[in-house]
């Protein structure tokens with residue numbers, strides 16, 4: 643079974659949405675992967691997902707109700723096969739944390755998924771509600787492609 647950790651900055655917007663899409667895809671298609679999410683920052687530790695992310699996800703059938711934010715831990719680099727960052731800033735943080743004997747492949751979600759044209763998943767936190775729907779669309783496409791690659 644492949645394990646994937648999705649990582650953003652606050653772990654209340656992008657990575658919980660990515661993990662929920664991946665989790666539901668797994669449930670529906672019998673895909674053999676386990677998923678989780680975390681943030682490089684710790685400001686929101688223990689909090690639920692941003693209400694705008696919850697609303698956008700729920701509107702296309704994904705619940706973020708069970709999500710609680712957490713920060714990336716060093717042990718994640720030994721537990722997960724893939725640790726996928728939403729953008730290059732978070733990738734740089736992950737690379738600086740990664741122990742040399744960790745087993746995780748660390749990369750950018752959109753790159754590993756084989757998405758062309760876009761490199762970073764934009765951070766919707768400081769934007770309007772519309773940004774969340776757009777990011778969710780992008781994540782849904784990327785996670786679908788990722789599933790095809792890791793299957």
Ligand code: 4NP
Nearest residue numbers: 650651652653654655656767
């Ligand atoms: P995320 O979005 O990284 O997609 O969860 C953010 C959430 C919170 C903050 C920044 C980005 N913040 O600065 O608190």
